[in-house]
Amino acid sequence: MALKSLLSSLLLAPLALAHPGHKEAVHAHRALPLERRSLDHCSKEFNSPEFIQRTVEINGAEIKRLRRALGYEVDEKPKITPRDYLSVSRIDHKSNKTVTEGMDLSTLFSNYGACMLMPVVDEGPLYVKGEEIRKNITNGERGIKMTLAIQVVDYKTCQTVPNAYVDIWSSNATVSYPGMGDPNDASILKGTTLRGVQPTDSHGVASFDTMFPGHYDGRATHIHAIVWLGATKHANNTLTGGRAAHIGQIYFDQGLITAAERNAPYNTNRMPIQQNTRDFLFQAGANGDDPIVRYSFIGKDVSEGLFAWIRFGINQQTSRPLNPAAYWTANGGVMNPTGPISKLPGGGGGGGGWPGFGGGWGKRFAEKLGRKVEAEAELQEDAE
Structure with a gap:
């Protein structure tokens, strides 16, 4: 007991010396916050x-x-130090976020601190203008299910852009662009698979239920996207008017592509896979920003589906020219007589997919667009 008393006296001594003549209780120096609460909710x-x-x-x-x-x-x-395509390609975009039904999708973008201008590219040779506004664009297509969320922000203010329309399209697992191909095959133009439009909500987010795209010779695996501003929605669930404020392409981690390609029907595609770092348009797009989606598995691996998300930083004052391959109407697709497919020798050929797959046409088109993107980027830098 004597030892315990001595230790207590020694512990209290500094307090007594620090406040001579003051009888303040010891516990006053261990005051707790009025409310124990973290800022996690913020x-x-x-x-x-x-x-x-x-x-x-x-x-x-x-x-x-x-x-x-x-x-x-x-x-x-x-x-602002721009990224380069090699450093972007080394980033692991797999997220540890848990995606749940009914969650606020805007929370997925919390790790996107920057809001740089996303690189603008050409719409490519297979864009069909006038697709329907719909969330599910799979139409029963076989492949790996993927929900894709795209957040649109103004790159100058970092404010989200509500009431815009995001228009996407991609190839399927076995390398065709449904709804586009041989202009002499009327059945091709009736398809709308993997094509559709969605509005952005109050957080600037538009989401689609789609499929992981397949690969083809000359291009990295990708999805096309356009952001429309000022467009008018009609009773038949289509858009008219407005202006294309952004035209871009979305890419995927190389490891994710490899894993997806092991699954049917992707594994029936015998074309060589173009690496991201060898794709001219990926190089142009990733020299400045990161056009690769963040993603999370829905189940144990990629075969059970994906949730992917990406942010587009756009210039709301921009109006991009477009020359679609075809127009979607109430009676189906109608070829654009001055579009990129109609201009090809023989009207396109190919019998149902992107014409000229085997001949490296995709690669030549990508290189042409890449040069165009570089030239436009230099003009934009000079203007700024």
Whole structure:
């Protein structure tokens, strides 16, 4: 007991010396917060583009103030270090986020701190304008199911863009673009599989139930997308008017592509797989931003389905010219007589897929578009 009393006296001694003549209780120095609560519930707000941008602006202003006080020159222009396609290709885009039914999809984008302008490319040779507004675009197509969420933000303000329309299309697992192909085959133009339009919600998010796309010679595995602003929705569930503010392509991790291609019917495709880093358009798109989707498995592996998401930073003042291959009407597809397919020798050929698959036409088209993208990017840099 004597030893215990001595230890208590020694522990209390510093407190008595620090506050001579004051009888403050010891527990007062161990005061607890009035309310025990973390800020985890604020993660959505703290990770919002607006919050992040404002935080960066405030902290950056303080750093500039301190550097000026020390006599350093301060560059007033924000420094953004662009990514390059090789570093982008090395990123593992598989997310540890759990995707649940009915969740707020905007929470998936919390790890997208930046909102850079997504690279704009050509719409490609197989765009059909006027597709229906619908979420599920699979039409019973065989392949790996994938829900794709695309968030649209203004790259200058980092504000989300509601009431836009996102238009996507892609090849199927066995390498055809349903709804487009030989203009002499009327049945081809009746298809709408893996094509559709969705509006962005109040968080700027549009989502589709689609399939993981297949690969073909000359191009990396990809999905095409257009963002429409100011378009009018009609009673027949289609759009007219508006302007194309963004035309882009979406890509996937090479490891994910390899895993997907082991499954049927993808494994029946004997064409060589084009690596992302060897795709001219991927190089153009990934030299500046990251056009590869984040994703999460729905089940144990890719065969049971994917949830994928990506953010588009767009310039809302942009209006991109378009020359579709065909137009979707109430009576089916109608070829555009001045479109890219009609201009091909023999009217396209190919009998149901992208014409000229075996002859490297896809590669030549990609290289042509890549040169066009580079030239436009240089003009944009000069203008800024």
